[in-house]
Amino acid sequence: MTDIMVEVSGLTRRFDVSSPWLNRLLQREPRRILTAVDDVSFSIARGSTYALVGESGSGKSTIAKLVLGLLKPTAGQVLVDGSDLSATATAASDALRRRVQMIFQDPYASLNPRWRVGDIISEPIEVFGLEPDAGARARRVAELLDQVGLAASDATKFPHQFSGGQRQRIGIARALASRPEFIVCDEPTSALDVSVQAQVLNLMRDLQSELGLTYLFISHDLSVVRYMADQVGVLYLGRLVETATRDALFEAPCHPYTRMLLDAAPRIDGFGREHQTDGGEIPDPINPPSGCHYHPRCALATERCRVEVPAVSNLEGRQVVCHEATQILSGSVDL
Amino acid sequence: MSSVQPTLKPSISSRLRGVWESDIAWSFRHSPVAMIAAFVFLALILAALFAPWIAPYTPFDPASLNLMDGFTPPMGEGMGSGSVYWLGTDDQGRDVFSTILYGMRLSLFIGLSAVAFAAVLGVTLGLIAGYVGGWVDALIMRVADIQLTFPSIMVALLIFGIARGLIPAEYRDQMAVWVLILSIGLSEWVQFARTVRGSAMVESKKDYVQAARLIGRKPRQILFRHLLPNVMGPVSVIATIYLALAIITEATLSFLGVGAPPTRPSLGTLISIGQDYLFSGEWWILLFPSMTLLALALSVNLLGDWLRDALNPKLQ
Numbered sequence: 001m002t003d004i005m006v007e008v009s010g011l012t013r014r015f016d017v018s019s020p021w022l023n024r025l026l027q028r029e030p031r032r033i034l035t036a037v038d039d040v041s042f043s044i045a046r047g048s049t050y051a052l053v054g055e056s057g058s059g060k061s062t063i064a065k066l067v068l069g070l071l072k073p074t075a076g077q078v079l080v081d082g083s084d085l086s087a088t089a090t091a092a093s094d095a096l097r098r099r100v101q102m103i104f105q106d107p108y109a110s111l112n113p114r115w116r117v118g119d120i121i122s123e124p125i126e127v128f129g130l131e132p133d134a135g136a137r138a139r140r141v142a143e144l145l146d147q148v149g150l151a152a153s154d155a156t157k158f159p160h161q162f163s164g165g166q167r168q169r170i171g172i173a174r175a176l177a178s179r180p181e182f183i184v185c186d187e188p189t190s191a192l193d194v195s196v197q198a199q200v201l202n203l204m205r206d207l208q209s210e211l212g213l214t215y216l217f218i219s220h221d222l223s224v225v226r227y228m229a230d231q232v233g234v235l236y237l238g239r240l241v242e243t244a245t246r247d248a249l250f251e252a253p254c255h256p257y258t259r260m261l262l263d264a265a266p267r268i269d270g271f272g273r274e275h276q277t278d279g280g281e282i283p284d285p286i287n288p289p290s291g292c293h294y295h296p297r298c299a300l301a302t303e304r305c306r307v308e309v310p311a312v313s314n315l316e317g318r319q320v321v322c323h324e325a326t327q328i329l330s331g332s333v334d335l
Numbered sequence: 336m337s338s339v340q341p342t343l344k345p346s347i348s349s350r351l352r353g354v355w356e357s358d359i360a361w362s363f364r365h366s367p368v369a370m371i372a373a374f375v376f377l378a379l380i381l382a383a384l385f386a387p388w389i390a391p392y393t394p395f396d397p398a399s400l401n402l403m404d405g406f407t408p409p410m411g412e413g414m415g416s417g418s419v420y421w422l423g424t425d426d427q428g429r430d431v432f433s434t435i436l437y438g439m440r441l442s443l444f445i446g447l448s449a450v451a452f453a454a455v456l457g458v459t460l461g462l463i464a465g466y467v468g469g470w471v472d473a474l475i476m477r478v479a480d481i482q483l484t485f486p487s488i489m490v491a492l493l494i495f496g497i498a499r500g501l502i503p504a505e506y507r508d509q510m511a512v513w514v515l516i517l518s519i520g521l522s523e524w525v526q527f528a529r530t531v532r533g534s535a536m537v538e539s540k541k542d543y544v545q546a547a548r549l550i551g552r553k554p555r556q557i558l559f560r561h562l563l564p565n566v567m568g569p570v571s572v573i574a575t576i577y578l579a580l581a582i583i584t585e586a587t588l589s590f591l592g593v594g595a596p597p598t599r600p601s602l603g604t605l606i607s608i609g610q611d612y613l614f615s616g617e618w619w620i621l622l623f624p625s626m627t628l629l630a631l632a633l634s635v636n637l638l639g640d641w642l643r644d645a646l647n648p649k650l651q
Contacts, residue, residue, distance in 0.1 A: 094551060097551050100549075104545070113565065127550045
């Protein structure tokens with residue numbers, strides 16, 4: 001039995017995106033409910049990286065906020081090391097909050113532009129009362145800056161004096177400040193230059209092995225996921241369609257959507273090769289397609305896919321949500 | 336590790352150099368209008384501040400007044416005492432120059448206090464409306480919208496009238512200054528609230544606010560420690576422009592006879608007094624207080640215009 005750090009079960013979140021009630025009344029509009037996350041379950045082993053992949057609008061960032069307790073789930077729950085983060089504020093949830101942190105997507109928006117870097121990094125230390133003495137706090141800030149590859153003297157500077165990659169390092173230092181065990185990374189490199197992406201990813205991997213961190217890694221970039229992840233979950237319109245280990249997923253994708261994603265990703269050896277894409281786009285999440293959400297874009301779609309939501313099938317250590325999963329895995333269907 | 340003790344605070348000299356080399360200081364040094372306006376405003380502020388030492392007479396001490404000196408023209412000698420009055424005297428023999436200094440003192444005090452009151456009120460309500468949203472936002476902003484449909488001088492008059500009605504008659508003259516500050520402040524908070532609400536809405540969507548919420552920061556700390564420093568840019572511009580407006584509003588109220596009492600006149604009261612003598616030839620009683628008000632309001636306004644342009648990234 002592996003040691004589970006994060007357990008997400010039946011997580012669902014709906015948003016009410018209706019117009020104000022007066023407009024609804026006058027224009028006879030129905031309520032509009034958006035299901036951003038629909039019955040998502042997965043677990044993350046301690047010290048490992050779980051990657052969530054999906055197009056924009058698939059609910060990746062909503063899951064991140066739900067896991068961190070920044071949003072309340074409509075149904076389901078998130079257990080971090082056995083306790084519920086979204087429970088009402090108690091001493092226990094304060095203690096848990098210290099152990100959970102986040103690295104944000106946009107390093108230009110995630111650092112307060114009017115705060116000095118030292119103050120930004122020492123805020124979590126101060127809030128959780130980790131170093132009551134100001135001198136000790138300054139030394140800890142210097143240590144953290146050193147840990148992410150910046151100079152201790154950078155503490156007196158403002159965020160605008162740094163490049164995007166350096167800002168992301170500051171964001172990582174802030175995330176590490178409360179000595180967390182679990183870090184949610186919401187597209188941490190998608191706003192960075194390609195050359196800087198690798199540096200930041202390497203830093204995150206080094207820190208993981210050094211501090212034994214557990215990552216929930218959210219990305220739409222498959223090459224980044226392949227580099228970072230141990231387990232990968234593929235999201236489509238708020239539902240997990242395939243979960244597998246990294247190697248299994250990238251070598252033999254089982255869900256038609258996963259296969260499409262892998263085919264659509266540009267490859268370094270693929271110059272001149274014609275891309276095979278299905279041309280479709282993610283449908284309107286307020287009125288999602290019936291049955292399997294993917295059927296309008298799927299080459300294998302049958303009448304059954306239009307009507308019946310597929311169940312999860314466990315195949316050789318992976319979970320696939322597709323009526324045709326067994327046939328795809330055995331190779332009897334050609335995609 | 337080096338043995339150097341890391342500190343989070345930079346030295347004072349590096350901060351001063353930072354201010355001198357900042358964009359805004361550069362813009363100031365290259366704008367003659369702003370420099371002249373700042374010079375005039377500073378001179379007027381100092382004159383008002385040190386009025387008791389600068390003013391040659393104490394105009395509100397009845398014992399030192401000589402009724403025989405009344406209506407002395409500028410640079411003329413008083414008929415009674417024989418002393419020289421640079422800007423002349425009014426009907427009661429009060430030195431116009433001294434009354435202007437004391438009147439400006441009162442006008443500036445009321446203007447600055449009213450703007451400070453309006454800014455604190457408006458910024459706080461705007462921050463709450465922008466961050467909390469929902470019905471709180473709707474309530475605050477609808478009140479603001481309703482108030483905007485009335486001219487601000489009317490709102491000030493209304494509040495002034497209500498406040499006067501609530502205060503017993505024997506305290507009215509004493510309380511007049513505070514009632515003025517309250518009514519002008521309450522008539523001007525809307526613009527602060529609207530501006531701050533907009534910026535607060537934009538800022539509260541940014542990830543640094545999420546990061547603060549993540550570590551369990553309370554809304555009050557997020558509002559005042561994280562959001563406030565990021566919405567203050569436009570506030571300084573509005574505050575400068577509204578300072579001129581507050582001084583003029585105070586002068587208007589006093590001119591209409593509902594502001595500062597004649598025993599403790601502000602610039603508006605002086606203009607109101609001077610108006611009575613314009614057609615009988617004693618022009619100096621009206622002219623000099625009016626010119627002072629003009630210089631004060633114009634210099635503040637020009638400074639505000641310059642500040643708005645200097646802080647607007649689109650014009651750089």
